[in-house]
Amino acid sequence: LTATTVGVFGVGAIGGSIALRARSNGARVIGSDAEPAALEQALQVGAIDAAVSERQLSAGCDVLVIAAHLEPTLREIERLAAEDSPRPVLIIDVASVKVPVVRAARGLRNFVPTHPLAGTERHGVAAARADLFLERRWAYVPAVDDELNSRAQTFIASMGARPLATSAEEHDRAVALTSHLPQIVAACYAKMLRANDGNLESFYGPVARELVRISGMGFALWREVLQANAGNIEPKLRELANELRPAADALARDIDALAPLFAEKGTES
Amino acid sequence: LTATTVGVFGVGAIGGSIALRARSNGARVIGSDAEPAALEQALQVGAIDAAVSERQLSAGCDVLVIAAHLEPTLREIERLAAEDSPRPVLIIDVASVKVPVVRAARGLRNFVPTHPLAGTERHGVAAARADLFLERRWAYVPAVDDELNSRAQTFIASMGARPLATSAEEHDRAVALTSHLPQIVAACYAKMLRANDGNLESFYGPVARELVRISGMGFALWREVLQANAGNIEPKLRELANELRPAADALARDIDALAPLFAEKGTES
Numbered sequence: 410l411t412a413t414t415v416g417v418f419g420v421g422a423i424g425g426s427i428a429l430r431a432r433s434n435g436a437r438v439i440g441s442d443a444e445p446a447a448l449e450q451a452l453q454v455g456a457i458d459a460a461v462s463e464r465q466l467s468a469g470c471d472v473l474v475i476a477a478h479l480e481p482t483l484r485e486i487e488r489l490a491a492e493d494s495p496r497p498v499l500i501i502d503v504a505s506v507k508v509p510v511v512r513a514a515r516g517l518r519n520f521v522p523t524h525p526l527a528g529t530e531r532h533g534v535a536a537a538r539a540d541l542f543l544e545r546r547w548a549y550v551p552a553v554d555d556e557l558n559s560r561a562q563t564f565i566a567s568m569g570a571r572p573l574a575t576s577a578e579e580h581d582r583a584v585a586l587t588s589h590l591p592q593i594v595a596a597c598y599a600k601m602l603r604a605n606d607g608n609l610e611s612f613y614g615p616v617a618r619e620l621v622r623i624s625g626m627g628f629a630l631w632r633e634v635l636q637a638n639a640g641n642i643e644p645k646l647r648e649l650a651n652e653l654r655p656a657a658d659a660l661a662r663d664i665d666a667l668a669p670l671f672a673e674k675g676t677e678s
Numbered sequence: 679l680t681a682t683t684v685g686v687f688g689v690g691a692i693g694g695s696i697a698l699r700a701r702s703n704g705a706r707v708i709g710s711d712a713e714p715a716a717l718e719q720a721l722q723v724g725a726i727d728a729a730v731s732e733r734q735l736s737a738g739c740d741v742l743v744i745a746a747h748l749e750p751t752l753r754e755i756e757r758l759a760a761e762d763s764p765r766p767v768l769i770i771d772v773a774s775v776k777v778p779v780v781r782a783a784r785g786l787r788n789f790v791p792t793h794p795l796a797g798t799e800r801h802g803v804a805a806a807r808a809d810l811f812l813e814r815r816w817a818y819v820p821a822v823d824d825e826l827n828s829r830a831q832t833f834i835a836s837m838g839a840r841p842l843a844t845s846a847e848e849h850d851r852a853v854a855l856t857s858h859l860p861q862i863v864a865a866c867y868a869k870m871l872r873a874n875d876g877n878l879e880s881f882y883g884p885v886a887r888e889l890v891r892i893s894g895m896g897f898a899l900w901r902e903v904l905q906a907n908a909g910n911i912e913p914k915l916r917e918l919a920n921e922l923r924p925a926a927d928a929l930a931r932d933i934d935a936l937a938p939l940f941a942e943k944g945t946e947s
Contacts, residue, residue, distance in 0.1 A: 526881060546880050573880050583881040586874060591885040593929075594863065596939040597921035601914065605855060611815050611842050612795060612852040616860040619888045628940035632933060639929040645870065646926040652866035653919040660908040660915065664901060670865040671897035 414439060416470030416497070418463070418485055420451035422529050423503055424476030425537025428456040430568050433539050441466040443481065451534045463488070472564060473497040479504045479633040483513045490516040499560040505584060506637040507550055507577035521561040522577065523549040524584075525570060530626045542570040550577050585641035592623060592631060593646060599624035683708060685739030685766070687732070687754055689720035691798050692772055693745030694806025697725040699837050702808050710735040712750065720803045732757070741833055742766040748773045748902040752782045759785040768829045774853060775906040776819055776846035790830040791846065792818040793853075794839060799895045811839040819846050854910035861892060861900060862915060868893035 415431040417424045420440045428438045428451065440457035442448040448460045467473055467489055475485050482504045489495055500520045504510055510522045527545040529536050547570035551558045565572040575583070598620050602609055613621070635642065652670075659666035684700040686693045689709045697707045697720065709726035711717040717729045736742055736758055744754050751773045758764055769789045773779055779791045796814040798805050816839035820827045834841040844852075867889050871878055882890070904911065921939075928935035 526883065528883075548881070579876060580881070583876065583878055584883075586871065587878055587881040587886040588883040591867075591883065591889065593925050593936075593939070594867075594918075594922070595885060596936070597918060597925060598860075598863075600921065600939055601917060602855065607848060607852065609852055609856055612817070612849070612856040614795065614797075614853075614857040614860065616864060616888050616892055617856040619885050620860065623885055624940070626940075628937045631940070632936075635929065635936065636933040639933070643926050643929040646922055646929065648870060649863075649866060650919045650922040650926070652869065653863070653915055653922070656862050656866060657912050657915040657919070660904060660912040664905040664908070667862070667865070667901075667904065668897045670862070670869055671893070671895075671900070 413437075413471035414469060416441070416461075416466040416473045417457065418442075418466060418473065418475045419477035419481070420447055420456060420534050420537075421476065422532060422534070422536040423525065423541075424474065425451055425454070425456045425534035426539065426541035427474050427476060427503075427568065429537055429539040430542065432456070432458070434567055436472075439466060439469055443477075447534060454534055454537070456534055456537055467492065468496055470497055471499070472560075473500045475500070475502040475504075477502075477504075478630070479506060479509065479637055483509060486510065486513045486517055486520070489520075490514070495519055499557065499564060501549070501561060501564070505588070505634050507548075507575075507580045509637050511550060511577040519557060521549055521552055521557060523547060523561065523565065524580065525565075525568070526573075527570070530622055532627075532630075540569065542568045545570050546573045547571065548573045548575045548580055550575060550580065581638050582641050585638055586645055589635060589638055589642045590645050590649065591620075592626070593635070593642070594649070595620040595624040682706075682740035683738060685710070685730075685735040685742045686726065687711075687735060687742065687744045688746035688750065689716055689725060689803050689806075690745065691801055691803070691805040692794065692810075693743065694720055694723070694725045694803035695808065695810035696743050696745060696772075696837065698806055698808040699811065701725070701727070703836055705741075708735060708738055712746075716803060723803055723806070725803055725806055736761065737765055739766055740768070741829075742769045744769070744771040744773075746771075746773075747899070748775060748778065748906055752778060755779065755782045755786055755789070758789075759783070764788055768826065768833060770818070770830060770833070774857070774903050776817075776844075776849045778906050780819060780846040788826060790818055790821055790826060792816060792830065792834065793849065794834075794837070795842075796839070799891055801896075801899075809838065811837045814839050815842045816840065817842045817844045817849055819844060819849070850907050851910050854907055855914055858904060858907055858911045859914050859918065860889075861895070862904070862911070863918070864889040864893040 414437045417428045417440045420442045438457045439459045451457045501523045514520045525547045547565040562572045683706045686697045686709045707726045708728045720726045770792045783789045794816045816834040831841045
């Protein structure tokens with residue numbers, strides 16, 4: 410799979426990182442993007458060998474990576490499914506929700522839904538890094554065809570990442586808790602900090618710093634993901650709010666009621 | 679101040695890190711600890727030159743660092759205040775709340791309340807590192823005596839940290855938001871994760887990882903701090919819970935109601 414042509418649809422931070430890594434592996438990389446300026450920049454920074462149109466991309470590559478936001482990902486999947494027979498022997502997406510992707514991709518051959526569990530709060534190919542996926546997990550939803558799964562695993566490993574088989578439903582429930590819920594908490598927390606006077610930044614601990622960092626990721630990036638996975642996120646958000654209130658009561662009335670929240674006892678010195 | 683004897687009361691992760699750094703600066707370091715085993719370990723890892731009693735400590739050093747939890751810190755301050763005239767030309771504490779310390783220390787000469795904004799989730803002198811404070815802020819509550827403040831600034835700078843002048847009230851309000859609130863959120867969040875089946879850890883993003891990491895710090899370490907600063911933390915915890923509920927409503931009914939939570943718009947690609 411390394412001595413192939415890799416096509417990248419969407420040359421942002423993720424698509425650009427995949428492109429950089431594929432090139433450093435020896436693959437020829439062609440790219441396509443709805444924004445001509447982004448494509449031009451990807452050429453300039455050496456993430457891709459050639460800029461092509463959407464149709465030239467799928468017709469001209471062996472492995473096709475759809476590295477766009479959710480909505481353009483679903484549209485590209487539908488466009489590809491309407492083609493007679495795709496040239497790529499492997500087509501993957503990298504969207505951060507998987508149930509809508511699996512639903513849209515029913516008619517698409519050679520497709521494996523995936524999600525690299527790595528990212529950056531920065532946008533565009535300027536934020537791309539060949540080592541973005543190094544030692545990170547990269548989830549994929551296995552197909553019926555074992556040969557196809559093997560190709561997906563090989564491609565993921567070629568990115569330096571560790572393949573993680575999952576169902577679309579398990580994936581979406583898990584990231585609701587481990588990624589989408591923290592993102593909303595970070596947004597609410599950062600709003601509180603903004604409303605506060607004074608030199609708070611000097612007092613940031615590591616968690617405050619991380620929450621503020623991801624809160625800067627922007628609604629445009631998150632809107633579709635949060636909407637697509639709202640059914641999993643909403644109950645967890647209410648559950649967390651319902652945990653915070655008794656914790657506030659404990660602070661006001663009985664500090665030791667907080668003890669069961671803490672997993673370990675720690676030591677005294 | 680570097681060619682002095684530094685006394686460290688409490689040789690845990692913070693006190694041990696101060697001791698290691700002071701020794702690497704050329705100071706002689708003596709240590710005292712309520713737990714003989716901790717003191718023995720501090721000798722073994724080379725954090726201190728000599729292990730002494732509480733009374734020998736204050737009588738035998740030029741700079742005294744009280745690096746204990748809040749309650750033993752307050753007790754040591756009261757013990758020192760009852761002494762006739764302390765030998766140390768500078769006495770500091772490192773407790774993470776400052777209002778109770780300022781209150782307890784009214785009768786104590788040469789004392790400057792401080793708080794290094796650095797730490798580790800690990801306990802004991804084995805977790806000590808000479809570079810723990812490097813480039814980190816180190817808050818202090820200025821005294822009336824400018825000469826004393828200058829000594830505190832010099833000592834903080836000798837630790838590799840950046841001195842940050844603050845009032846005790848401003849400090850405690852700020853860390854309620856930037857440190858104590860995130861700690862309780864982390865505890866509530868980690869409880870939710872523990873209650874969940876399945877292989878969640880593979881799906882951790884950077885924030886989930888950080889929240890789980892600090893949630894392991896243990897109640898023993900946090901109990902006194904959370905109690906002492908409860909008046910500042912409790913309203914902020916309720917405020918956060920009150921932000922999460924409309925966010926959950928937005929997820930269920932109108933995703934665009936989330937937009938104002940996000941500070942920046944981000945870009946589309």
